[in-house]
Amino acid sequence: MSAKRRADEVRAGWAMSAPALAAILLFFVAPALASLFLSFTDFDIYALADISNLRFVGFENYARLIENPLFWKAMSNSVLFVAIGTPLVVALSLCAAMLVHSRWLSWRPLWRVALFAPYVTTLVATAVVWRYLLNTRYGLVNYLLSLFGAGPIDWLGSPTASLPAILIFVAWKTFGYNMIIFLAALQTVPRELEEAARIDGAGRLARLRHVTLPAIAPTVLLVSVLTVAAMFQLFTEPYVMTEGGPAQSTVTVLYFMYEEGFKWWNLGSGAAVAVLLFLCILGVTLVQLRLARRGGAI
Amino acid sequence: MGNEAAALPTLIGEMERVPDAPRITVQPLPWSAAHQKLLTGFAGGSLPAIGQVGNSWIAEMAAIGAIAPVPRAVHNLLADQFDAVVETNRIGGRVWAVPWYVDTRLQYYRTDIFARAGHAAPPLQWSAWKRALHDVKRVAGDGNYALFLPLNEFEQLLTIALSAGARLLRDEDGRGAFSETEFLEALAFYKSLFDEGLAPPVSATQVANIWNEFARGWFATFTSGPWTIGDLKSRLPAAAQDSWATAPNPGPRGIGSAAPGGSSLVVFADHRANPHAWDFIARLLAPQAQMRFHDLTGDLPARRSAWRRAGLAADPIVAPFATQLEHARALPKVPEWERIVSEMQIVAERMVRGQFTVEQAAREIDVRADRLLEKRRWMLDKGRAL
Numbered sequence: 001m002s003a004k005r006r007a008d009e010v011r012a013g014w015a016m017s018a019p020a021l022a023a024i025l026l027f028f029v030a031p032a033l034a035s036l037f038l039s040f041t042d043f044d045i046y047a048l049a050d051i052s053n054l055r056f057v058g059f060e061n062y063a064r065l066i067e068n069p070l071f072w073k074a075m076s077n078s079v080l081f082v083a084i085g086t087p088l089v090v091a092l093s094l095c096a097a098m099l100v101h102s103r104w105l106s107w108r109p110l111w112r113v114a115l116f117a118p119y120v121t122t123l124v125a126t127a128v129v130w131r132y133l134l135n136t137r138y139g140l141v142n143y144l145l146s147l148f149g150a151g152p153i154d155w156l157g158s159p160t161a162s163l164p165a166i167l168i169f170v171a172w173k174t175f176g177y178n179m180i181i182f183l184a185a186l187q188t189v190p191r192e193l194e195e196a197a198r199i200d201g202a203g204r205l206a207r208l209r210h211v212t213l214p215a216i217a218p219t220v221l222l223v224s225v226l227t228v229a230a231m232f233q234l235f236t237e238p239y240v241m242t243e244g245g246p247a248q249s250t251v252t253v254l255y256f257m258y259e260e261g262f263k264w265w266n267l268g269s270g271a272a273v274a275v276l277l278f279l280c281i282l283g284v285t286l287v288q289l290r291l292a293r294r295g296g297a298i
Numbered sequence: 299m300g301n302e303a304a305a306l307p308t309l310i311g312e313m314e315r316v317p318d319a320p321r322i323t324v325q326p327l328p329w330s331a332a333h334q335k336l337l338t339g340f341a342g343g344s345l346p347a348i349g350q351v352g353n354s355w356i357a358e359m360a361a362i363g364a365i366a367p368v369p370r371a372v373h374n375l376l377a378d379q380f381d382a383v384v385e386t387n388r389i390g391g392r393v394w395a396v397p398w399y400v401d402t403r404l405q406y407y408r409t410d411i412f413a414r415a416g417h418a419a420p421p422l423q424w425s426a427w428k429r430a431l432h433d434v435k436r437v438a439g440d441g442n443y444a445l446f447l448p449l450n451e452f453e454q455l456l457t458i459a460l461s462a463g464a465r466l467l468r469d470e471d472g473r474g475a476f477s478e479t480e481f482l483e484a485l486a487f488y489k490s491l492f493d494e495g496l497a498p499p500v501s502a503t504q505v506a507n508i509w510n511e512f513a514r515g516w517f518a519t520f521t522s523g524p525w526t527i528g529d530l531k532s533r534l535p536a537a538a539q540d541s542w543a544t545a546p547n548p549g550p551r552g553i554g555s556a557a558p559g560g561s562s563l564v565v566f567a568d569h570r571a572n573p574h575a576w577d578f579i580a581r582l583l584a585p586q587a588q589m590r591f592h593d594l595t596g597d598l599p600a601r602r603s604a605w606r607r608a609g610l611a612a613d614p615i616v617a618p619f620a621t622q623l624e625h626a627r628a629l630p631k632v633p634e635w636e637r638i639v640s641e642m643q644i645v646a647e648r649m650v651r652g653q654f655t656v657e658q659a660a661r662e663i664d665v666r667a668d669r670l671l672e673k674r675r676w677m678l679d680k681g682r683a684l
Contacts, residue, residue, distance in 0.1 A: 049362035262334050
């Protein structure tokens, strides 16, 4: 290949990717840098009225966050969501994917649509329906519990039950998307491997453990990284269902950031929360990648 | 916003149309999102000509330059209003908004339980009031209380503090004044109501239905605003309708105080030159329109002339609100105020739960308030604060 052809190709490559790169720069890198910058200022309503009221405060926003108990409450709520929600969603979507992948199931397309439907319906509309389902006195969930003799639970009103209630809703809402990813991965697992294992006398669990899971390990990693990021960024669900209550038991980091930024209009402090949240997600993802590399998944 | 937004189109539809006046479109906002929408509207430069603004937000709106001061020509609209309410809207020597409807908080009580305890009405002086509550608690039955003070709401403690005469902020509202004797007295009184078993240490979210509990007699008195009149009329069983009434708040030396509430009408700064805007506000405040507005919403009119015409002063349930409004005192007018009282209540709740003594709690509130007001002090130093 001549030098000129190569230069042409490079130029064509840049030209092709330029629109996407420009969009990323304009809509992702620039705002991210701006909010990093914002997190070192005390941007508030005074600065909104007149930009000369803006001051640089260095790391003061961060220092104040670290001594703010509500920030730690939000952090621990978010960590709970991640710690319980991620395995729950991954397990649920893997089960659903195996169900719709299985050959004995009739009406498979219908099942796929039904299980995928929650993901594509509007979040606010489903949240309203779930508020009825979770209603203490006439909700379906408590009715089903009462059939087993379990007492009524004040799902959205009690500080201990509200977090599980939101988790159930989030899991129901998001598992469909991950199910599709898992389904795509399951379809690439050669049937011959499984049949060979069966002929060798492996039971269903042994086949899952030694054939299917190793084959889809990269997908499990992908889904769990996506779910961790999504769980850290929970906002709409608690905003619509509980408004962070009762007793701030469902305030997530993102909800806290929203209140700092748009309720109290301390955009500097809100930006500092965003930066910390970014670091958290980055940290957890790096740990996951390292674990996966050690386990040989990628 | 809320109820008012629902009633306004009807009211406007009934009003006579002024020739060559522009068309009016009403955009309803829910109360829970209104504050953010107003600020976002200001940041985006998309505020309408006229707006309803909660009285406690006016300081903020004026500080950021979102609203225009009321011109001299329409100051007659403020003439027969309640002083404390107009005072709330006066910042830096200028009035920024015309009060539209008013409210304040006072005590609702069960007449039958107080009668059984030997009192026709709750006394209006703190020590006598507390003795009456002890009498009520004795006759109320096991597990019941005299008073409901939800630990997550700041309004009750604020009412007690205003009644004690606390000024709340000092140094041109640049620092907290929560360690001054008046506030300490109020805080100690608030704590004693829990310590002596008169009020249950619970927050409002733990009470599923406050009307039911009031009807059942779990508590015999609580503090709320005029919107509760309609709630009690529609939610209490018919048998209980004759057994509740309202009374002004008690204070350390006779009738107490309260914070003046309600909403005002403002003209946003970008539309300050629009003569139709002020003209429309004047028409909404005409006594006839105020009375019709009261019929539609139940809101208490801002002008005394409308009170007289509607016969509100003769209504035994509503009349105490007028008395209370005469004794109301304006709150500090700084944009940080809402956050300061939220912090005040967080500390007060911890105090009731035993984490702080009264003095420690007062100091802690001061520390938090001073931190929130740091920017304001800087603005004051630069001469930029209102």
